[in-house]
Amino acid sequence: MHEEMPLEDLISGAAQNAGGWLGALPVALVATSGDGTIVRWNHGAQELLGYDPHHVLGRHIADLLHPGADRSLGRSLWETAATGRGVMGTVTAWHRGGHPLELEIWACPVPDRRHGASAVLVFAADAHAARRIRGSSAVWDGLFARSPVGIAVLDTQLRFLQVNPALEAMNGLTESAHVGRRLAEVLPEVNAGEMEEAMRQVLATGEPVLNRRRTGRTPADPDHDHVWACSYVRVEDPAGRPIGVIASLLDITSQQRDHTEAEAGRRRLALLTEASSRIGASLDLERTAQELADLAVPHLASAVTVDVLDSLARGNEPGMGLTGGVALRRLGKAPLTGSAVTQILAPLGRTLTFPATAPYTQALAARQPFLIAHLDSMAVASASRHTPKPAQLVETGVHSFMMVPLVARGLVLGVASFYRTRPFEPFGSDDVTLAGELAARAAISIDNARLYHHEHETAVVLQRSMLPQHVTPPPGLEIAHRYLPASDVNEVGGDWYDVVPLAGGRAGLLMGDVMGHGIAAAAVMGRLSATVRALARLDMPPTALLQQLEATLADLAEPMLATFLYVVCDPATGRCTITRAGHPPPAVAEPDGTVYLVKTPPGAPLGVGGVTFTTTDLTLPPGSLLVLYTDGLIEARNRDIDERLGELTGLLTEPLQPLDHLCDSLIAHLVPASADDDIALLTARIGRNHPNGTYHLNGR
Structure with a gap:
């Protein structure tokens, strides 16, 4: 039989072994004698209630209860514990700081040989903290299980x-x-x-x-x-x-899948948005095809080729039937370097011919995408009847392939081919849809380029046919002229020039510019040019002539504007009468090297209506140059117009040079690249050239 443990050891052991959620609380350990006198008061009790041991030792434990509380409950709990049964309960104690403190207590009897009766061991803790810990434990248990x-x-x-x-x-x-x-x-x-x-x-x-x-x-x-x-x-x-x-x-597998699909959708939308801004902005066939290839790599495929009908690439209309096979011109390819796949594929500019039974031809004839999601030996063997390229592509890692026809406005224009290598997954239905969207945008742009080039060529032919084919100036007037249409990526405008013989050996020098582009502008230009010739031969005064041109524009179904410059020049006297309707002023270079822009009222463009036109007279010395031009010669992006006019006059400081050389020099210096707008240029030197190199007016 074990010897009973002294009270001090019980208290020490209880303090060390308090565990579970109780061990997380500051716990007061108090011991009383059999009559309720406090005989032990540990440090935890001092922290909890604020009393030092000498304040409480020897006092009855009930004295620590709230003064206004029912002390019978506290005495009853202690008496129950002292009789041999452990008890639990809640009491309100009085803190030394002068405020009540709700406590949970656990009390049990402890035999005490030293005091000759059963002592009571009391544990006490802050009731609010105890309930919080018990609640947290219950929450954890419920959370863990459920x-x-x-x-x-x-x-x-x-x-x-x-x-x-x-x-x-x-x-x-x-x-x-x-x-x-x-x-x-x-x-x-x-x-x-x-x-x-x-x-x-x-x-x-x-x-x-x-x-x-x-x-x-x-x-x-x-x-x-x-x-x-x-x-x-x-x-x-x-x-x-x-x-x-x-x-x-x-x-989060389903959420991740949804997120992945949503992210893929955003990427597809971003790619289509980029396609709308990048593909076809130039109206150039080759550039549009290359833009499609560049855009699709690497966002959609590892490599891409774009092939256009050879007839279309040569500037002809696309054929309507593909029963006898198809000839395609490779105009787009990406990446151009650094890819084993594209090294195998035919280079840019190559014309590829396929029989009627080839997959390329079948895809074009069906006007439907052609997909081989997994390139296996059977698919390679089938395609290898026409070319060894499929087997070579598989050797480089190509494992998935699709072709999408380029179709716009009911016309088959070509085909785009897409190749995938690892780590790309095989092409799926979403990829086919995306490729179809990109191909549709490219096809529309290619067809727009086709239609534009057709209209552009028509406008150029129309405009050139309406320009004077043979300019025959009167004696005493030397003439040189140039016409430069806008580049292929810009529409032809309505610029024109003319030299009209007038009575008395005079000449009418004309320069006009119809505002607008294309066939419509060229047609209006031709109408104005014919009207001017007819009216000038009637020797109509310049201001009256401009009023008649104003009326001609007013008769049009669609309102249009035009600038116009009319110079009546008498080579015999050097006298010039100048009338402007919103057109850039003529430049003059005199034989002594003096160069200037003629100061004359600018007037308003023809077609504005209600404008009174005026004339300016000046007399030029023999050998003087007159330079008439349209705004295409002097306008440039991000350049001030006065600065450009200064460049023009700076190029006229050698007035005795041959006029053809002067015209070429002006265009070469002022328009070194392709022209954004039409350019018309007319130069005239006044006076006869003697064999000794001097100039004089007729009859002088």
Whole structure:
């Protein structure tokens, strides 16, 4: 039989062994004698109630209750404990600081040989704190058991200590299959190494790791990959030392799939938006085809080629039938360098001919995409009857292929081919749809380029036919002229010039510019040119002539404007009469090197209506130059017009040079690149050239 333990040892042991949730609270340990006198008062009691031991030792324990409380409850609890039964209850004590404090107490009798009667050992704790801890424990137990989130507790060696039912269901393994094992041992088909590294980081730093992705397969669903969002928090003892990790996991596979699909949708939309701004802006056939290829790599495919009907590439109309095969011109290819795939494929500019039975021809004839999601030996063998390229492409890693015809306004224009290598997945239905959208945009742009070039050529032919074919100036007047249409990527305008013989050996020098582009502008230009010739031959005064041109424009169904410059020049006297209707002023270069722009009222463009036109007279010395031009010669992007006019006059400081050379020099210096607008230029030198190189007016 064991000897009874002294009261002091019982109190010391109780203080050391208080565990569970009680161990997380400041607990007062008080001992009384059999009559209720306090005989022990530990440090915890002093912290809880504020009394030093000498304040309470020898007093009855009931004296510590709230003065206004019913003390009978406290005495009853103590008497019950003293009779041999343990009790629990709640009492209101009086803190030394002068305020009430609700306590939960646990009291039990303790035999005490020294005092000859049973003593009472009392534990006391703050009632509010005790209830909070009990509630937290209950919440944890409920959360662990019922939460749909997978929860695991692991020790510092990252071995499972406990898992909840939700995690058992996620992993397809019972709790006993987890306990004592590490993640890599339990689930070898997930990225366990990354997860354990994250947990070690939490143990080392104490900083939680949130939303780390675990991916792979578990026994719960061994045939499909899953994604889990994992968070890890360090568990510490009261001294702050790490004792383990709590892991929480949520299966986000469906959300991840939705996010992936949404992200793919955003990428497709962004690609289509970029296609709208990039493809076809130039109205150039070759550039449009290359833009499609460049845009699709690498966003959609590893390599892309774009082939246009050879007839279309040569400027002819596309053929309507493909029964006898097809000839295609390669106008787009990406990437141009650094790809083993594109090294095998035919280079840019090559014309490729395919028989009626070839996949290319069939795709064009059907006007439907042609897809080989998986390039296998059977598919390669079928295609290799026409070319060895499929087998070579497979050797370079191509595993998926599709062709999409370029169709616009009912016309087949060509085909775009898409190739995929690893790590790309095989082409799917979404990829076919996206490729079709890109091809449709490119096809419309290619057809727009076709229609534009057709109209452009028509306008150029029309405009050239309406310009004077043979200019015959009167004696005493030397003439040179140039017409430069806008570049292929800009529409032809309505610029024109003319020299009209007048009575008395005079000449009318004309320069006009119809505002607008294309066939309509060229047609109006021709109408105005014919009207001017007819009216000038009637020797109509310049201001009256401009009023008649104004009326001609007013008769048009669609309102149009035109600038106009009319100079009546008498070579015999050097006298010139100048009339402007919104046109740039003529430039004059005199034989002594004096160069200037004629100061004459600018007037308003023809077609504005209600304008009174005026004339300006000046007399030029023999050998003087008159330079008439349209705004295409002097206008330039991001350049001031006065600066450009200064450049023009600066090029006229050598007035005795041949006029043809002067015209070429002006265009070469002022328009070194392709013209954004039409350019018309007319130069006239006044006076006869004597054999000695001097000039004089007729009859002088």
